[in-house]
Amino acid sequence: MFFKQKKTDLPKKDDMKKIVADSGIKHIAFIMDGNGRWARAKGLPREAGHGVGVKAFKNAVTLCRDWGITTVTTYAFSTENWKRPPQEIREIMRLLDVYIKEAEDDNDKNRIRYIFLGNKDRLGEELAEKCRYLENITKDNSLILNIALNYGARDEIVSAVNSLIAEGKAEITEEDISSHLYTRESCDPDLIVRTGGEIRLSNFLLWQSQYSELYFTDCLWPDFNEEELIASIVEFSKRKRRYGGV
Ligand code: IPE
Ligand code: IPE
Ligand code: MG
Numbered sequence: 001m002f003f004k005q006k007k008t009d010l011p012k013k014d015d016m017k018k019i020v021a022d023s024g025i026k027h028i029a030f031i032m033d034g035n036g037r038w039a040r041a042k043g044l045p046r047e048a049g050h051g052v053g054v055k056a057f058k059n060a061v062t063l064c065r066d067w068g069i070t071t072v073t074t075y076a077f078s079t080e081n082w083k084r085p086p087q088e089i090r091e092i093m094r095l096l097d098v099y100i101k102e103a104e105d106d107n108d109k110n111r112i113r114y115i116f117l118g119n120k121d122r123l124g125e126e127l128a129e130k131c132r133y134l135e136n137i138t139k140d141n142s143l144i145l146n147i148a149l150n151y152g153a154r155d156e157i158v159s160a161v162n163s164l165i166a167e168g169k170a171e172i173t174e175e176d177i178s179s180h181l182y183t184r185e186s187c188d189p190d191l192i193v194r195t196g197g198e199i200r201l202s203n204f205l206l207w208q209s210q211y212s213e214l215y216f217t218d219c220l221w222p223d224f225n226e227e228e229l230i231a232s233i234v235e236f237s238k239r240k241r242r243y244g245g246v
Contacts, residue, residue: 032076034197035049035050039052059226072146074147076147079203159180196220197220
């Protein structure tokens with residue numbers, strides 16, 4: 001099911017702080033899908049879509065932060081994305097490397113705490129170390145930006161359970177699992193936005209999405225702009241969240 005807001009009905013950017021506050025949205029998550037198709041439609045190699053996708057991502061994070069959303073999570077690379085051609089994987093990792101360097105340089109002016117979700121072992125020692133370093137130097141910042149990288153929700157849940165076994169637990173609670181997931185520093189996402197037209201979660205935040213509102217749009221991620229973000233939050237603000245109650 002797709003949600004299409006008439007563009008003329010959308011609120012202005014200046015109204016978004018109030019809409020965000022009134023809606024109660026604290027955590028928004030993005031499944032940034034459609035980079036490859038965006039590029040192919042323009043006759044470009046798939047990699048070109050990832051480059052423009054990074055720009056769309058930075059723009060969305062800045063807007064979310066300015067409007068008062070305190071946690072943003074983004075799906076950058078899944079445990080299944082290793083099936084892609086080596087050249088595409090290399091380009092995604094290169095873009096990440098550049099992104100991390102810029103995030104380091106901008107640390108004084110932006111107040112973002114970076115957290116990478118996923119097992120860093122497969123990233124290679126150099127990139128893994130850069131991720132750890134960025135996490136470390138930004139750890140006292142208040143706005144959380146989770147970047148899911150080599151992330152899979154099943155892998156995350158299995159790792160959490162294995163950590164609990166290693167701690168000697170014989171019986172576990174839901175809280176035990178939540179507090180051992182990669183997302184342990186964050187509340188559950190209020191809204192998960194997936195671009196690119198597919199209506200599935202693709203192994204993203206399976207535990208944490210228990211009561212998340214889901215929003216699917218056929219907009220391809222590189223085209224995800226301020227208007228698209230506003231449309232998704234406005235749709236969220238109209239949802240009635242009952243959590244199983246009445
Ligand atoms: C999402 O875009 C980005 C990553 C998975 C890294 P895709 O690369 O999946 O783009 P499409 O879905 O093939 O168009
Ligand atoms: C989901 O997109 C993963 C990311 C956005 C990083 P995919 O393109 O990998 O998902 P599927 O293969 O369409 O399910
Ligand atoms: Mg895809």
